[in-house]
Amino acid sequence: MTDASASQPALGGSPAEVAAVLEANGYLADDGLATIIHLAIALGRPLLLEGEAGVGKTEVAKVLSAAGGGELIRLQCYEGIDASQALYEWDYTRQLLHLRTAEASGDAAGRADELEHELYSERFLVKRPLLRALDPVAGVPPVLLIDEVDRADDEFEAFLLEVLSDYSVTIPELGTYTASKPPIVIITSNRTRDVHDALKRRCLYHWVEHPDFERETRIIELKSTGASAELARQVAAAATSMRELGLYKPPGVAETIDWATALATLGAVEIDEQIVTATIGTVLKYREDQARVASHGIDQLVASLKRD
Numbered sequence: 001m002t003d004a005s006a007s008q009p010a011l012g013g014s015p016a017e018v019a020a021v022l023e024a025n026g027y028l029a030d031d032g033l034a035t036i037i038h039l040a041i042a043l044g045r046p047l048l049l050e051g052e053a054g055v056g057k058t059e060v061a062k063v064l065s066a067a068g069g070g071e072l073i074r075l076q077c078y079e080g081i082d083a084s085q086a087l088y089e090w091d092y093t094r095q096l097l098h099l100r101t102a103e104a105s106g107d108a109a110g111r112a113d114e115l116e117h118e119l120y121s122e123r124f125l126v127k128r129p130l131l132r133a134l135d136p137v138a139g140v141p142p143v144l145l146i147d148e149v150d151r152a153d154d155e156f157e158a159f160l161l162e163v164l165s166d167y168s169v170t171i172p173e174l175g176t177y178t179a180s181k182p183p184i185v186i187i188t189s190n191r192t193r194d195v196h197d198a199l200k201r202r203c204l205y206h207w208v209e210h211p212d213f214e215r216e217t218r219i220i221e222l223k224s225t226g227a228s229a230e231l232a233r234q235v236a237a238a239a240t241s242m243r244e245l246g247l248y249k250p251p252g253v254a255e256t257i258d259w260a261t262a263l264a265t266l267g268a269v270e271i272d273e274q275i276v277t278a279t280i281g282t283v284l285k286y287r288e289d290q291a292r293v294a295s296h297g298i299d300q301l302v303a304s305l306k307r308d
């Protein structure tokens with residue numbers, strides 16, 4: 001069997017190599033982020049990425065998977081998520097069906113123990129993301145994305161910590177599953193609440209900032225459709241200014257990419273007051289934020305872009 005990673009550039013002997021591999025896959029990381037990703041992989045530690053929505057946290061895991069060849073396994077956290085949704089469940093419907101069929105055919109008689117053994121075998125096990133990430137498979141370890149952990153509750157966090165401390169899980173009926181090679185683990189948080197110190201201690205940590213002007217310009221050029229270099233530059237500058245206004249939801253990178261694409265779709269080669277007003281809904285999704293930018297003066301915003 002050929003190794004799936006053989007055709008991919010290796011995920012890095014150095015921060016610079018990590019940055020290059022990410023860039024080759026469409027992600028522009030700054031030195032701080034590239035270094036911490038490199039360390040997380042080299043030391044085999046989970047990486048906790050915290051930052052505002054839209055700064056590129058989730059994308060890191062997707063791109064690492066694309067770059068390293070390991071399958072992306074995503075555990076999306078939400079309020080009320082519990083261990084069974086993250087780890088495994090028994091498929092009761094199919095178990096019941098199996099039991100009924102055995103009973104109907106007279107096959108169940110006198111072999112209750114054996115039947116129970118059958119019912120609690122891998123055949124009726126529904127593997128959820130954490131178990132799939134630990135299940136030893138030959139080849140490249142997967143990339144496990146534990147997304148928006150701040151949405152889950154304390155209890156779930158404690159459970160995660162347990163799994164992440166030894167990368168192994170015991171299912172009473174089946175035994176222990178231990179990852180032959182630990183997955184690359186990326187945990188993200190939008191910081192709607194603080195992640196506990198115990199989990200942080202287990203992880204390496206990085207606060208992801210909005211990209212600076214130069215990098216955002218390059219991201220827009222790379223990811224938007226049809227925007228000229230000058231338009232990308234103006235959109236990045238306008239987004240940077242908007243983020244200084246204390247908005248309820250400052251524009252993330254996804255929004256600036258959308259905005260540039262929208263402007264290019266309308267045939268704009270540069271920003272003016274009228275087109276900003278017309279397209280503001282692609283970049284600011286709250287009425288109050290739109291009002292704040294307007295009251296601050298869109299004419300001034302536009303004028304400042306031309307001065308740069």
Ligand SMILES: Nc1ncnc2c1ncn2[C@@H]1O[C@H](COP(=O)(O)OP(=O)(O)O)[C@@H](O)[C@H]1O
Pocket residue numbers: 026027028029051052053054055056057058059060188211219223252253254
């Ligand atoms: N550094 C970056 N390089 C390239 N694209 C980026 C970068 N940061 C963000 N993006 C783009 O912005 C979008 C939103 O990023 P995402 O990872 O979903 O944000 P978050 O998880 O922090 O809310 C992604 O789909 C990606 O296209």
Ligand SMILES: [Mg+2]
Pocket residue numbers: 054057058059147188
């Ligand atoms: Mg995200």
